[in-house]
Amino acid sequence: MANTDVNISIGEGEILGLLGENGAGKTTLMNILYGLYQPDSGTIQINGKDISIKSPGDSRRYGIGMVHQHFMLIPNHSVAENIALGYEMTPLLFPQRKIKDSIITYSKKFNFDIDPSRSVWQLSAGEQQRVEIIKALINGADLLILDEPTSVLTSQETQDLFQNLREMKAQGHLIILISHKLDEILELCDRVTVLQKGRIVGEAQTTDVDKKSLARMMIGREIIFQIEKEPMERSDKVITIDNVMVKNDKDLEAVKGISFSIFRNEIFGIAGVSGNGQRELVEAITGMRTVESGKITIDGNDITNESVRCIYNSGIAHVPEERIRFGIAPGLCLYENAILKQHHKPKYSNKLFLAYSKIKEHAQKLLSDFKVLAPSINVQTKNLSGGNIQKLILGREISEGPSLLVASHPTYGLDVGATEYLRKQLLKRRREGGAVLLVSEDLEEIFELCDRIAVMFQGEFMSILNSDDLRLKDIGLMMAGSLRL
Amino acid sequence: MLKLKVTDRIDVLPRHSLLSLVFSLAAGLLAISVIFLFSGVNPLYAIFKIFSGSFGSLYGLKETVTKAIPLILIGGGLAVAFRAKFWNIGAESQLLMGAIFGTWVGLNWGPHLPWPVIVPLMFLAGFVGGAIWGLIPAILKIKFSINEVISTLMLNYICNEFVKILIVGPWRGKTKHGFPYTDDLPLSATLSVLPGSRIHYATLIVAVVTVILLGIAIYKTRFGYEVRVIGENPDAARYSGIDFFKTTLIIMVISGGMAGLAGVGEAAGIHHYLSYPESISSGYGYTAIIVAWLAKLNPLYVILSALFFAGILVGGDAIQISLGLPAATVQVFNGTLLVFLIMGDFFLKNRVALQWDLKRN
Numbered sequence: 095m096a097n098t099d100v101n102i103s104i105g106e107g108e109i110l111g112l113l114g115e116n117g118a119g120k121t122t123l124m125n126i127l128y129g130l131y132q133p134d135s136g137t138i139q140i141n142g143k144d145i146s147i148k149s150p151g152d153s154r155r156y157g158i159g160m161v162h163q164h165f166m167l168i169p170n171h172s173v174a175e176n177i178a179l180g181y182e183m184t185p186l187l188f189p190q191r192k193i194k195d196s197i198i199t200y201s202k203k204f205n206f207d208i209d210p211s212r213s214v215w216q217l218s219a220g221e222q223q224r225v226e227i228i229k230a231l232i233n234g235a236d237l238l239i240l241d242e243p244t245s246v247l248t249s250q251e252t253q254d255l256f257q258n259l260r261e262m263k264a265q266g267h268l269i270i271l272i273s274h275k276l277d278e279i280l281e282l283c284d285r286v287t288v289l290q291k292g293r294i295v296g297e298a299q300t301t302d303v304d305k306k307s308l309a310r311m312m313i314g315r316e317i318i319f320q321i322e323k324e325p326m327e328r329s330d331k332v333i334t335i336d337n338v339m340v341k342n343d344k345d346l347e348a349v350k351g352i353s354f355s356i357f358r359n360e361i362f363g364i365a366g367v368s369g370n371g372q373r374e375l376v377e378a379i380t381g382m383r384t385v386e387s388g389k390i391t392i393d394g395n396d397i398t399n400e401s402v403r404c405i406y407n408s409g410i411a412h413v414p415e416e417r418i419r420f421g422i423a424p425g426l427c428l429y430e431n432a433i434l435k436q437h438h439k440p441k442y443s444n445k446l447f448l449a450y451s452k453i454k455e456h457a458q459k460l461l462s463d464f465k466v467l468a469p470s471i472n473v474q475t476k477n478l479s480g481g482n483i484q485k486l487i488l489g490r491e492i493s494e495g496p497s498l499l500v501a502s503h504p505t506y507g508l509d510v511g512a513t514e515y516l517r518k519q520l521l522k523r524r525r526e527g528g529a530v531l532l533v534s535e536d537l538e539e540i541f542e543l544c545d546r547i548a549v550m551f552q553g554e555f556m557s558i559l560n561s562d563d564l565r566l567k568d569i570g571l572m573m574a575g576s577l578r579l
Numbered sequence: 580m581l582k583l584k585v586t587d588r589i590d591v592l593p594r595h596s597l598l599s600l601v602f603s604l605a606a607g608l609l610a611i612s613v614i615f616l617f618s619g620v621n622p623l624y625a626i627f628k629i630f631s632g633s634f635g636s637l638y639g640l641k642e643t644v645t646k647a648i649p650l651i652l653i654g655g656g657l658a659v660a661f662r663a664k665f666w667n668i669g670a671e672s673q674l675l676m677g678a679i680f681g682t683w684v685g686l687n688w689g690p691h692l693p694w695p696v697i698v699p700l701m702f703l704a705g706f707v708g709g710a711i712w713g714l715i716p717a718i719l720k721i722k723f724s725i726n727e728v729i730s731t732l733m734l735n736y737i738c739n740e741f742v743k744i745l746i747v748g749p750w751r752g753k754t755k756h757g758f759p760y761t762d763d764l765p766l767s768a769t770l771s772v773l774p775g776s777r778i779h780y781a782t783l784i785v786a787v788v789t790v791i792l793l794g795i796a797i798y799k800t801r802f803g804y805e806v807r808v809i810g811e812n813p814d815a816a817r818y819s820g821i822d823f824f825k826t827t828l829i830i831m832v833i834s835g836g837m838a839g840l841a842g843v844g845e846a847a848g849i850h851h852y853l854s855y856p857e858s859i860s861s862g863y864g865y866t867a868i869i870v871a872w873l874a875k876l877n878p879l880y881v882i883l884s885a886l887f888f889a890g891i892l893v894g895g896d897a898i899q900i901s902l903g904l905p906a907a908t909v910q911v912f913n914g915t916l917l918v919f920l921i922m923g924d925f926f927l928k929n930r931v932a933l934q935w936d937l938k939r940n
Contacts, residue, residue, distance in 0.1 A: 404820075448799060
């Protein structure tokens with residue numbers, strides 16, 4: 095259940111902020127308004143009248159427009175062509191002129207600077223967003239929903255966007271801003287509603303609250319300090335990351351000079367909203383991405399920019415973020431996936447041939463050791479459930495006893511049982527002398543498992559704290575980039 | 580509203596594979612029958628003629644085997660490339676490159692060397708020629724992400740014209756009275772045939788042995804495992820440390836090289852000189868795509884599917900003469916079968932159901 099007993103309302107000329115962690119149910123709620131999902135119960139009213147929204151088309155007719163986090167534009171088409179898509183009043187003949195004219199009218203009205211004849215791929219992210227907004231406005235939107243609109247913008251573009259939004263508010267539009275950034279909510283919104291696990295946990299006028307109280311509302315629980323894991327003496331250093339810089343796919347700096355070490359018998363957690371460079375950092379450590387500068391050493395060996403295989407052989411195992419996309423070859427059998435990263439080891443193959451009998455034996459053992467539910471080792475791996483796939487991947491990765499296990503969002507999207515099992519396995523690894531790097535958005539998981547916690551924001555660590563440090567109560571602020579220790 | 584619902588089929592058993600094969604072949608033949616009907620030919624009679632022309636007489640059988648030789652070689656190589664989802668459409672020109680390299684070795688060294696030396700050398704040269712031509716699109720793909728379908732297809736045209744330049748220009752034979760052929764290969768550089776047929780058995784042996792080796796390579800070796808992981812999920816291959824660059828190069832060396840071997844076979848076993856590209860190959864590089872597909876990309880099954888399609892080629896020649904159908908009939912026949920085979924694959928991997936969509940209305 096993504097939303098339970100949620101009531102929100104918004105009045106004319108108002109900007110409402112919807113605040114919550116990832117997975118709190120913000121986007122689900124807005125997709126209901128936009129007609130992508132149907133509510134199981136409850137009503138939607140406009141001007142006091144019950145309406146039912148069955149599709150995005152209905153939603154548009156009721157004057158609701160949505161700007162998605164990931165733009166829904168066709169890069170090779172021009173701005174005008176993109177806007178004509180889904181526009182119900184497009185004339186049959188010579189539509190270009192009419193569309194162009196209305197784009198220019200709206201551009202002038204709200205100070206947007208958009209050339210209708212340019213192709214979308216030539217536009218910056220901020221310009222593309224303006225195209226999305228104009229598209230919604232031309233379709234007659236009174237209520238505009240913006241889903242994490244600033245996540246793709248530079249700070250200057252963000253300021254421009256806010257200026258535009260204030261302009262629209264002044265002209266009587268209603269705006270809902272979905273965000274997890276406290277500063278933005280406080281700066282732009284009149285009212286804020288805080289969601290947590292699909293329920294509303296707080297509502298306030300933005301003039302009445304400050305960042306601290308908002309952050310606590312968003313995290314929504316007193317940070318638990320009783321740790322159920324047995325304490326462990328810190329022993330040898332396993333991995334050292336020294337001033338590492340990594341670029342993302344768009345060639346921008348995603349990790350900006352991060353340094354830390356992880357020790358044996360330790361779980362080191364990286365908390366933070368995803369998209370702040372965690373993925374790039376993990377890929378750099380596991381050899382899937384180039385380290386631009388800095389140094390990574392494991393057990394004293396420099397492995398900076400070595401190949402994936404070399405890094406695996408040096409003792410770094412990896413439970414990847416998108417388990418189906420990276421972790422398995424879905425069409426191959428289970429036993430073939432059980433050795434995806436080990437197939438080159440002498441145990442399973444000589445220079446030429448794979449030792450299938452040993453591989454099958456190994457797969458069978460993984461299945462029973464890690465409680466993977468599967469009819470047999472001969473089934474295609476894609477037929478397994480997410481939890482069982484993840485158990486298989488985890489089993490495969492830790493069966494060789496790696497010095498360091500890197501686990502990215504290991505329990506994301508899994509049911510309670512599988513989640514608990516996987517967490518216990520990570521703790522077991524810690525007991526057995528392994529080091530674990532845990533990247534997760536799930537704060538509960540971070541607090542339950544980690545010995546030390548780093549909070550990552552825009553490619554930097556805002557802090558590295560022991561998990562019993564009282565300053566962690568402000569982790570929400572650190573995740574939003576408002577507090578640095 | 581009535582809606583098509585497509586879901587993954589999760590339990591694909593070997594008998595499902597077989598069923599989809601039988602059904603797609605049957606449906607393909609049915610579609611072809613319609614085409615025959617429109618040409619005013621009794622489809623049952625035409626299809627009977629095709630298969631009796633190829634498998635119904637000793638002469639037909641011998642011709643069928645002859646034409647199966649290049650199809651086995653190329654189809655086996657393509658099965659490997661397609662496994663890794665490298666869509667090599669350029670086997671036709673890889674074959675020609677093999678023929679060029681082989682012919683050069685035969686013409687220049689043949690007069691001085693006995694056949695046990697020169698024949699292996701020609702095969703080796705042909706393999707190298709095809710492999711080089713196959714490596715070009717591989718490098719273009721890896722280094723510049725140029726789509727291999729386009730580049731392999733375009734290289735076909737380039738090579739086609741290159742062969743023509745050679746045979747009307749520098750390589751035109753002095754003994755050919757101005758015809759655009761090279762000189763005949765010396766006797767030591769031609770492949771002997773089974774008496775009373777055109778079956779150049781040396782190439783046939785090479786073909787069968789290599790596809791068996793490829794079958795073992797795909798299913799039993801580390802290399803084959805890496806090829807299959809790349810084909811299934813290139814991201815997982817990267818994650819698991821498989822060298823995409825190296826593996827793709829090897830795949831295309833094999834795929835291009837196999838086609839090159841076929842080129843040597845055609846030049847040295849059938850024609851004994853290099854001539855127009857159309858007569859050297861008659862589209863084997865394209866037909867082999869369907870051969871590999873019908874074999875479910877298993878190099879071992881390629882032997883059977885190559886015989887099947889060689890039969891259609893031979894039978895097609897037969898109905899051209901006996902029923903007066905145009906030469907393109909065979910290509911229509913093969914193309915139609917490929918479309919239905921690919922459709923069969925879709926139905927094998929997905930479950931399709933018609934459903935009333937209750938949410939709307």
